Amino acid sequence: MIGIWHALVDQPRMKLQFKIEKKGSYTLDAVMEPLPAPLTFTNVAVEGNHIRGTGQVFWNPGDELVAELDFQEDSFTGHVYIPSFGTIPLQGSRGRGPYMALSLINEVAPYRKGLVIERCDNEIQEAIDQLLAKMSLEEKVGQMCQCQASNFSFGSEIVSDPPEKLVAEGRAGSVLGAFDITRVFELQKIAVEQSPHGIPLLFNADVIHGSQTIFPIPLAWSCSWDMEAIKEACAIAAKEASASGTVYNHAPMIDVSRDARWGRVSEGAGEDPYLGSLIAKAQVEGYQGDSLFSEETLIACLKHFIAYGAAEAGRDYNSVDIAEPTLRNVYLPPFISALESGAASVMNAFNIYQGVPVAANKYLLKELLREQLGFEGVLISDYGSVDEIRIHGYAKDEKEAALKAVQATMDIEMVTRSYEALPELVREGKLSEQQIDDAVRRILYLKYKSGLMDDPFRYVRPEKEMEYHFSKEHLQASLELARKSIVLLKNDGVLPLVKDAGTIALIGPFADCKDLLGPWQFTRYGHETVSLYEGMTEKGFAEERLLVARGSGVNEPLEGGIEAAVAQARKADIVVLALGESSEMSGEAASRMDIVLPESQQRLAEAVAATGKPIVLVLTNGRPLVLDWFEQHVSAIVETWFLGSQAGHAIADVLMGDHNPSGKLTMSFPARIGQVPVYYNHFNTGRPLLEANKHQKYISKYLDGPNEPLYPFGFGLSYTSFAYSKVKLDRSRMRAGETILASVEVTNTGTAAGEEIVQLYIQDCCGSIVRPVKELKGFRKVSLAVGESLEVTFNITAEELTFWTPDIGYTAEPGQFKALIGASSRHLQEAAEFELLD
Structure with a gap:
């Protein structure tokens, strides 16, 4: 039963893939297609040819997942229980199975226009003028509204008509989250054939660090300081995503981040505006390529304008209170660099600035972004942030929120429906129709520039999905960037490991785990992520020389786990302790008050350290952590972040010395949580701490710890x-x-x-x-x-x-x-x- 298996399901239409491995004990991982939904089975039992797995679904961790599978030589039967889907009977066979959109290749062919000639800007503006003249006020506002492709929500439930109805009536100009190319085709057909003027849709998605081939999280790839490799990663992501119909990317995130408690530090380039500016430029150039007319590029959307990374207490969506010099000198430079590189879109930040929510902030959006910086592209609200103008207390109702957003030149409202009040506001004289026209003109410009107006189905390319997704070449690029993103924080000489050094114990929840992709990824190949164990076995370690024990879960102890881990450690010559955060512990809405490893992992580490064996700590995480105990008690610390599809190979290459680490930190690691936010480019105080005055009292210092971080910005060791x-x-x-x-x-x-x-x-x-x-x-x-x-x-x-x-x-x-x-x-x-x- 070892290997990859698949089963096709008619109702609901989907394909389930299972990957079964045995490394001492059995593991079971699965994914659902067309949804990029990983199914993780944490408890797996095998009896003969029967396997039973239980776990939890990622979108609702409280719901239990159950699989019962019976295997023959090349086939299996059984069922899987998935909350919200119920019990699904299964009958399948070996391998990945047929490509789900195979039939779409012939179906979409008649809709393609073939050779389309790129229009110049004058031609585009003339075509827009002609189209605007035909459109009613309500039809224009429809272009400013975005809907979801399904009922799935990234926040509170959105009250809205079904997407099919909105699109057919011309009440949506763009769609968020159509992960399935077939869904893209369905909705685009409705837009072209049923909406009032047949205007095609923009399909938007968050392609943050890869589409199907996953690259290191942006905080990780920033540690490579390699602009060409980052640019290539973004170009590959664009190639894969655009083949599936995505046109408009909600990336890159270029917020400067100084507070490691904020979960979204994982999406950015760290604490420095200079380096952040170079990385912002590389990402825009990677996503957008030489021309938006190419069907293998994505519209880049800069987020989040502005100062979102300065959220008070590191708590997501929280208030921001900074002076204008800080805004201009720290948070603005990456945006200036990215705009100069031609970024076609900008997304607002969730926070307030000088008492006004950014989504309604005329000073920031109209005066600074558009007038001073000369931005002429599309300004899109972040998820629900137009309606949140009301929740902030800056508008009395949704109608006033819509008014203030348009006055600030917000072109597209993401998902919520406040903009449906815009026609009434125009008729009341509170907005001019010219303001609506200006917004729609910018939106239509992108539809013409990307070629959609001339060939609405040019991005629906199932044949290119088959060629590009998770291809050998793309996996190799992911591996190379993953190697460059690893940062060696400590090494007393135990690394690199010698291939004939004896027995190695891989201990910890990430020793043999596929949760190495990080937040904000929607791959259908998560079950094929290379684990650390797999990476080490590829180096030729025999099973008897590579001992494995989980020891604990990420956030919870395992019964008997520490005892089993200690037993394995005692039999080994060297311990590789694989600890860290799960993907859900960083990213959006994943702020943490105490950025330490969870207690269950700390207890495991202390027990293993008590054996006296040399320990190499391998970290999987999306933010800087407080590592003072580990600095004192382990022989080496390897910061691997979330490295993506080839993570295990990259880590093994560094551990074994086949790649000499060269990564350098782009965020400081605090010595204590009380230092946060801590960053290198701070101001002097009037009473700075110096070597000469460190014993004096009335100096800017802590009584119980250092001012300096444990590992500073720019730090990283080599072999x-x-x-x-x-x-x-x-x-x-x-x-x-x-x-x-x-x-x-x-x-x-x-x-x-x-x-x-x-x-x-x-x-x-x-x-x-x-x-x-x-x-x-x-x-x-x-x-x-x-x-x-x-x-x-x-x-x-x-x-x-x-x-x-x-x-x-x-x-x-x-x-x-x-x-x-x-x-x-x-x-x-x-x-x-x-x-x-x-």
């Missing part, structure tokens, strides 16, 4: 070592338009070839407003053989010295600066000073 020379400047003064060259010599002083990310920081010593103690302003990735040296040079111009000040705006102020170069924000060579002259 080799690098030495830095002093920082050299080719000149000590410059004027605007001139350049200073800052350089160091970097030498590989270790015993292995390796890659180092050399980082440039600049301190503005005195400004018209207080400036950060240091800011990242450049980096270079260098590969060095053993004993090899290389001079690494950075250009410093006025651009690197520019910031926003309330009195002047963006400026580089004359004065003294310091250039610092090194291996992290903490490990820097002595600063070299220079001056910017008037």
